[in-house]
Amino acid sequence: METNLYLSTFTILIAVAVSNLLAQGLKKIAPTYVNLAVGILVGLLPFTNATVLNFDNEIFMTVVIAPLLFFEGQNTRVLIVRRKLKLILSTAVGLAVAIAIIVGLAVHVLAAVAWPLALIMVAISAPTDATALDSVTGGRDLPAHVGTVLRMEALFNDATGLIILQAGVLWYTSGHLALGQNLLAFLWSAGGGVLFGAGVAFLLMLARQALLRSRWNLASSQIIIYLMTPILIYLVAELGQLSGIIAVVSAGLVYNGEAQRSRFSDPRQFHLSVQLINFGTEILNSFVFVVLGILLARIMMGYRAGSMRWLWLGLLIYGLALILRYGYARLIHLAQSHAVIFALGGVHGTVTLALALSVSVLTAADNQLVLLVETVVILFSMLVPTLILPRLLPTDTTAVVMAPKVATMRQAMVAAGLTRIEPLILTSAVRASVTYDLRDQLQQNKLSRFLQQWGQSSWEPVLFTGDEALQERRALMYAFDAERQYLYDLALEHRFDTKTIYKLYSEILLAESLVLDPANQAE
Template sequence: MEIVFTVLILLMIVALSGVGLSLLPVKLPLPLIQIAIGAMLAWPGFRLHVTFDPELFMLLFIPPLLFADGWRIPKRELYLARRAVLMLALGLVFITVGALGYFLHWMIPAMPLPVAFALAAVLSPTDAVALTGIAGRNRIPANLMHILEGEALMNDASGLVALKFAIAAALTGVFSLHEAAISFVVISVGGLAIGAAISWIVTEIPARVLKFSEDDDPAAGVILTVLIPFAAYVISERAGCSGILAAVSAGMMMNIQSLRATIPSAVRVRMTSTWTMIEFVFNGMVFILLGLQLPHIIGRALIEAHQDGNAQVGLLIGYVIATVLALYALRFAWVYCLRWVASRSAAKVGIESAAPGLRTLALTTIGGVRGAVTLAGVLSLPVTLDNGAALAGRDLAIFIASAVILASLLIAVVGLPVVLRGAKRERNPHAAEERLARQRAAQAAIRAIDETHALLTDDMDETASARCADSTARVMDTYRLRLESLGDEEAPRVAARRSEIVETRLRMAALRAERAELLRLRTDQAINDETLNKLMREIDLSETAIVNRKRGMTA
């Protein structure tokens, strides 16, 4: 009963944090607010302490979030930025593990080298969710944001694989670079393949077995999609592969499969709304759980150090500052080298390329925010060795990792607005191709209307044919008006835009009147709730289409 009560409290806090964000006089990032609320709830007087089980956390929270990220991230942009993403997600991770690991061991001799490598491994993954929440959407340039999101998707796997081998070295004292390299390739490729295969198999079921149609309730198909990331993660981990990459690849495959013609539109609409809710709830739970753990870990370590003298407290804080500086220095140097090499390569083929811009370097460096995966990874360090002896340096590693998470969030909260000050906000980086797509779609619709009209009027008499022509003209006028509003000539485009705005207002007024009348009929008991819900859903979908169309017009 206590567990149920705790879960309900956390869900209520997630909802209130989202609602309360708009009520604050100063706009703060939602992740920071949720961490702060979690930290307040960790106060002993609230008696709300959630034991953080790393394995349970990785199974319950990480797969659906990575699945949603893989589903949402633009595949074309990810492919175009593949070199930068791989160099950050793989190259920077391994550089960080090696360089930072040796640095930590040199700075803290009491921390064994394998434990230092393990700490460096858990500090290497970044958290794009926290970055988006802190920076806001469309603030960071789109191409850079795609790189940071792709890095965060991939470096969780590389960092945790490096952690696995560091823990094995700490427990056994044996490490083989050749074996680790081969295992990494097998684990990564296996995870990607398993996740994609599971997502493909599950999305084939509605088309070939369940045979869903537009009239069927899409709830069963949506539930199947909710289970995909967990199945991909568990099966991949049981097979000795990367469950994280399996969840990512399952999301990417789901994005491809969901666009097939055999998947009904009702299923796609329900899936989108369901996963939007899941992503919001799980993201909020992750940051609140993070806030619940940080005060206990950091506070306990500082109190124990204070008992040994103020000098020990200063030493702990010094360790954290030095680790943060080393982490950001490595990231800045690596990004600078990558951009310098890219500019030199472009110059050799005659393409003018400027030196790395300071704003871009700063955004990429500060954008390396650490999050819950880092905490889960460091808490998974074993307490004892195989011989029963305590693992030296474990508590200090947990303290440093927790403090670095908090420091990286605060640095991003303060630093990103400063770096982004004066930068032009991108309105729509894909406006040209969106306009072309709308034109081509409208032209295809007009051709289809013509062909369908010809088929329909074959067996009609003169009266029916005239009525069909009127209907065809009304439908076609919508697309002709749309083409005029997307044209190159100024005067017709402005006139068409004005007509479309008027039409939009009329349609929205009509839909609101429909909704009000339906509610009045339900209040008068003229219709029941089932009829109301069915008709209200039709109105809501029509209104959503109009709103989306309106946003496209103003973009």
């Protein structure tokens, strides 16, 4: 079992790496779709499919979804949540409940599906996915207000869907719907999740900040505590019948404020944390959609041809939810075009499928029906906005227009650095090394040149010592100073986007840290 777990994880991670590389070359296709396609391929090929273990909902939610939502929560300012709290509650709770009741009733009446099963189907499709939303916009920005509401909805509506699902399952097994009991369960789960997640995160934050300001501080220990926080909070919250999802999102919100006000206490540690968050978010997002692709492939392969009832049930649930989302958007006074965008923005992803796979009390026939219906809901919730949203959102050509300008700017920046070192008295070896390093900022050194430099650094005992080492360091610092001055002068002309200039400027500062800071230097 242990070996199979390693092989399964290895297979999925390789699929993540390959799909992300493919996405780099397929710029017109959203990375999410490339991840999904590679996942489907892994699920369809007998050899690779056999290496991936059966889906375990608890492990997936604990190790993948909890950290991902924690990171997303940390990237959300508490001030935004506080200002939009009423709207968040009405969207993440009110809208989800309204869709569950109205669409569930419609499925029961129009499709002759038993009420409890209809409620289960609709509840599973309640959670929306902010990551999947980014993949369907065609690389274009959503209107600020609409985008904020959709992301807040995706962060907080998972708990609502889970409670409604639990109510449906209880109704399915017992034959009775206990509204009072379910309402209390929701208040305990959601409210307790908020208090527990925020409380534990606050205590851990105090402990880490106390360590940070003492002689006991150690970056490696701090990072371990930080990375284990969402997993610990999720597991303990679930043990207490609280919403682990709400708990980790609340914890992330607490940590957002901490990051804002402690970044200069230990800049190296903070920078490492930011890089880990960015890396973790990217990997986990890709991991989620590769897994989704594998699950979709397995569900479709397990389908036995027969009635197509599942197809039109899925279309009915998605279509009615779309109409209700549009009506709600108009109710909260969104313009017609923004209401359409909001309605289409209710994209579903892996959490929906994870909930579908977590229901174990259904009969074999009902279980297959639910899985196929949710597959249809997920696929159409991604495909429909992919076709429509790019037509509704303004095209952002900034990146395309700026690309050649940025390349020219970078070349001029490096040229300024090379010009600065020309009058310096340097040995030929030092001058060649510094010139190579500066040109490497353009990523234009040939592979043969790299291999030559690699050979020197690998086989020679010490590349530079004494005076030559000092020459190299000073030459690089002079060059970096000239490059920064060039960018500063360029910023004063107001001809380029400041974000682009800041990005290049930060690259130079990072390069300087590699030269000056021993902790950032490879031996």
